[in-house]
Amino acid sequence: MHILLRKLTSLHDVSDEEQAAAVDALEPPTQISRGQDIVSEGSTPSYTTVMLSGTACRYKILPRGNRHILTFQYPGDMTDLYSYVMKKLDHGVGALSNCSVSHIPHAKVAALCKKYPNLAYTFWRDTVVDTSILHNWALGEGRTTLERVAHMLCEIFVRFEAVGLSEPGLPLPFTATQQDLADALGLSLVHTNKTIAALKSRKLISRTGSRLQILDWQQLKAVANFDPAYLHFKDRAIPIR
Amino acid sequence: MHILLRKLTSLHDVSDEEQAAAVDALEPPTQISRGQDIVSEGSTPSYTTVMLSGTACRYKILPRGNRHILTFQYPGDMTDLYSYVMKKLDHGVGALSNCSVSHIPHAKVAALCKKYPNLAYTFWRDTVVDTSILHNWALGEGRTTLERVAHMLCEIFVRFEAVGLSEPGLPLPFTATQQDLADALGLSLVHTNKTIAALKSRKLISRTGSRLQILDWQQLKAVANFDPAYLHFKDRAIPIR
């Protein structure tokens, strides 16, 4: 099953015909190497990008030159579906590891939306789930730093799980530096590091090579006060079709 | 011109037929008084709400009991269009002043979307602009408090202007306590107050009664480093029709 379909079906019910049409719209894969932009801020792409493998992020550069990460992107994510609706991208998408991606021209997205309102609804849902994730990140205020970091790790784990990319007992295919995490949390590198160290010393997580491993999911969830509801997997609203 | 149409046409080109259909879907207005919930967190409304007058906010209650405001809502805004796509609302919508609202049943929204893909696109755009606003709020990190407060005031002004509700030289029809602003900024009441005082002493803003007035728009914009692009008024992407 194509990774895009795993994503789409995790969002909503999608018929076989619609699934086939979606995959059919994909262009051949492209490789992007770590540190490169997949789409850059201010550009007006004429296609939307589907992540096939690797980790990327949406980010903005702050007035003082530092980077703020708005959300992480995993395989299956349509990183710039946003641009289909907004014309001009108000943030960049950068590769945090080597990535493989595939494009769908906006014209094809438009055609899909017109022919299959249910697919349009699924795409819409995808962008709104992003909003929901942002809502949750905004809740950083009101949590301790330990809780925030734990919460972010929980989210990372669950989102990988949703597309079948987490193997129990094995590290996640998630490679990001502590600087990346700090940029996403809006914390300094030093403080992030010390907080992660606290989680390690509690034996909740570990690092195997450059990869993150969760040692005690129950405890981590408890520390983070994590409730995955905001990721909205499969809680469908009124079906359109 | 109906306030909803001012909003829709500020988002995208909408034909006369589509405009008529949208307004036709509205139910008779309802009054909500200050402090009441328009929609409560965790509910699964079967309609979406259009603000006709007043100020409201989307909010979440944090673990420690304090409120975090995710975004303000002004006349014309479809406060819980979100719920059409998400089924379960992950945040509440509360009235910050007495409000007048009108509903559109989800079933009618679905019918509109099916019959007019261009309207569906406009609705989609609306939810994505919300995301864009959140992106900008997230940028609080990386700005000084003075800049953040000034930026929020700029946004409030411009959004009122977009629906024709700001009269030059007159105070904005925006009534929110400093506690409301603090909850939106993620700052303490005390600090918010002191920052607002700083803006007042620079003669950039003033308060007339309980209303906000902007005295020096150019300077305020400069202090905030404000660029309204992220509100995406009228920068249309590919039209669908």
Added chain:
DNA sequence: CGAGAAATTGAGTCTCTTCAAACCCCGTGG
């Protein structure tokens, strides 16, 4: 094995918070 990137650690500083009290505006009732 060596070089550069990433992670770790310590120390000093500053912003923002919390606590607490006073003040002011405005509607209500005597």
Added chain:
DNA sequence: CCACGGGGTTTGAAGAGACTCAATTTCTCG
């Protein structure tokens, strides 16, 4: 018409959390 009361605003001071700076260690990969 004025006293009263309550919500909202303003102010001061002390404390905690997070940041920056800077040095050191560890990891990763050619």
